[in-house]
Amino acid sequence: MQQKNNIKAKKNILLIGDSSSEATGIADKIKHCGYEVVTTNGDENLMNSIKQHLPSIDLIVMDLGLVENRQEAESIMNMMSYFSLPVLFTSGDESRHDETRVDKPVSASIMDNSVELNKLDSSIRKALQFQYNHIHPEQVSSKNSSRYEMVFNNSDDAIFIFDADTGRLLDVNPAVAEFTKVSGQQLSGKKFWEIDLLQQIENEANFLHEIFINGSQWFKNIPVTTPDYHFKQIDVRGSVFLEDGRRRFQYTVRDATPKNRTIKLLEKEIETKEIMIQELQHRTKNSFSLICGLTDLKAMSVETDEARELLEGLSARIQSVAEVYHLLYQDQSSEDVNVHEYCNLIIDSIIGNTDSISVQKDDICELRLELKKASSVGLILVEFLFNAIKYAFPKKKHGEVRVSLKKKGENYLLTVSDNGIGVPHGFEVNQTNCSGLYLAQVMAEQINGSISLESDNGTRATLEFTTE
Structure with missing residues (x-):
C-alpha cells in the first residue's frame, strides 16, 4: 500500500456506518473540516470495503454500534494495524467507551456521535499524526532531536x-x-x-x-x-x-539576578503608586468635607425649613461619600471598603445630630465591598435614615430607629426600621414622588439590588443585594 508522505495533503476518510441521520451528520461534519469522505454501509463485508478503497484511504471512521463486543473491536483494530490505518469509532453509548485503546500500532480512539466540529477535527488530526509518526519514526526522531539540540x-x-x-x-x-x-x-x-x-x-x-x-x-x-x-x-x-x-x-x-531586579523594581513601583493613591484618597476626603462644611454653613443661613432640610440632606450624602475615602485611606486600601465600619460612621453622623431619636444597631455583619458598590450601599443607608427621621416622627416626636446588615443565603439585607407612624396604605416604592427614595431605587438597580418597604408598627425599609 502506497502511503502519502505529506500529512498536510487533503485526506480521504472512509466512513463505515448505517443509513441513519447520525451517520449522515458525521459525514457532513467531516466534509466541513476539509476532508474527502467515502461512505460504505456497515452491512457490507468490512474487509472487502477497505480493500476496494485502498490505497486512497488515510483514516477510517466507524460506528461502534456495528461492533458486537470488545473482542470484535480489537480484531478490527488489529486488521487496521495491518494496513497501517488509524481508526476512530463513534458511539452515543458512553458505557462502551472502554472498548477501544490507543496502544495499538495505529491510533484507535472513540468519540461521541454529537461531537463538536473542533473536537472532531482535533481527533482526526491526532489520528493522522499518530499514523505518520508510526510510518516515519526516523523523521520524527530526527526532527525532535534537532529541536532539542537547538534549544x-x-x-x-x-x-x-x-x-x-x-x-x-x-x-x-x-x-x-x-x-x-x-x-x-x-x-x-x-x-x-x-x-x-x-x-x-x-x-x-x-x-x-x-x-x-x-x-x-x-x-x-x-x-x-x-x-x-x-x-x-x-x-x-x-x-x-x-x-x-x-x-x-x-x-x-x-x-536569578534579572528576575529579582525586575521584581524589586515592580515592588517599588507598586509601593509608589499605593502612596499616590492613598494621598489622592486623603485629598478627596478633605475636598468632600470642605463641600459639606460650606453646605452646612449655607443651611444655617437659609430662612425656610424646606431649604434647610434639602441642604442638610445634601450635606449628609456628600459626607457619606467622604467617609468611604476616609476608610480607604485609613485601611491603606485602594480596592475595597469595610462596610461594617462604614455603616456605623453614617449612622452616628446622621442620628447623632438628632436629640429625639435613638438608634439601635442590631447586627451589622462584617463585610467588605469594592468602592463603587460600597458607596451605593452607603448612600441608600443615608436615604433610609433621612426618611425615618423626616416622615416616621413628625413634629420631632421621640422614637427609635433600628439598623441591621445580615447575610441571607447568597445575599445581604440592609434594613432600617422605626416605630413611627408607618407608610400610607398601598404605598409603592417604585411609584413614589419622594426624590430620596427614587434615588435609592436607582442606586439599588445599579448594584443589581432591590428595595422594599413594609409598614408594621412603623416602617421597615430593606435593601437586598449581592457582593457579585
Whole structure:
C-alpha cells in the first residue's frame, strides 16, 4: 500500500456506518473540516470495503454500534494495524467507551456521535499524526532531536547532564562556561561533587535527594559564590529521565539576578503608586468635607425649613461619600471598603445630630465591598435614615430607629426600621414622588439590588443585594 508522505495533503476518510441521520451528520461534519469522505454501509463485508478503497484511504471512521463486543473491536483494530490505518469509532453509548485503546500500532480512539466540529477535527488530526509518526519514526526522531539540540545549545540557562548511577558528567551546553568560568572540555568526565557550583547548590538545598524522590524539583534564589568571588542568587531545576534505558539527571541553572531586579523594581513601583493613591484618597476626603462644611454653613443661613432640610440632606450624602475615602485611606486600601465600619460612621453622623431619636444597631455583619458598590450601599443607608427621621416622627416626636446588615443565603439585607407612624396604605416604592427614595431605587438597580418597604408598627425599609 502506497502511503502519502505529506500529512498536510487533503485526506480521504472512509466512513463505515448505517443509513441513519447520525451517520449522515458525521459525514457532513467531516466534509466541513476539509476532508474527502467515502461512505460504505456497515452491512457490507468490512474487509472487502477497505480493500476496494485502498490505497486512497488515510483514516477510517466507524460506528461502534456495528461492533458486537470488545473482542470484535480489537480484531478490527488489529486488521487496521495491518494496513497501517488509524481508526476512530463513534458511539452515543458512553458505557462502551472502554472498548477501544490507543496502544495499538495505529491510533484507535472513540468519540461521541454529537461531537463538536473542533473536537472532531482535533481527533482526526491526532489520528493522522499518530499514523505518520508510526510510518516515519526516523523523521520524527530526527526532527525532535534537532529541536532539542537547538534549544540545548541556544539556551541562556546552564544545562548539565549526568549519569544518575555514576554521577559522571555526560554533556553541558555552552552557557555552562558563563556560570562556572570553566570550559565544557575541562568539565568533561567530572563527577557531580567535583563541580564547585553544583556542590554549593547541594550544600544549600540537598538537591539530589529531592530530585530522586520527586523526579523533578525547582529551587529558587539559592545563594552561591561565583569563581570570580561574586555573590549571586540562582534558580535551579533538576529532573530525572531515561535515555537508552539508563537513568540520567539534568541540572538547569538560571541566574536569578534579572528576575529579582525586575521584581524589586515592580515592588517599588507598586509601593509608589499605593502612596499616590492613598494621598489622592486623603485629598478627596478633605475636598468632600470642605463641600459639606460650606453646605452646612449655607443651611444655617437659609430662612425656610424646606431649604434647610434639602441642604442638610445634601450635606449628609456628600459626607457619606467622604467617609468611604476616609476608610480607604485609613485601611491603606485602594480596592475595597469595610462596610461594617462604614455603616456605623453614617449612622452616628446622621442620628447623632438628632436629640429625639435613638438608634439601635442590631447586627451589622462584617463585610467588605469594592468602592463603587460600597458607596451605593452607603448612600441608600443615608436615604433610609433621612426618611425615618423626616416622615416616621413628625413634629420631632421621640422614637427609635433600628439598623441591621445580615447575610441571607447568597445575599445581604440592609434594613432600617422605626416605630413611627408607618407608610400610607398601598404605598409603592417604585411609584413614589419622594426624590430620596427614587434615588435609592436607582442606586439599588445599579448594584443589581432591590428595595422594599413594609409598614408594621412603623416602617421597615430593606435593601437586598449581592457582593457579585
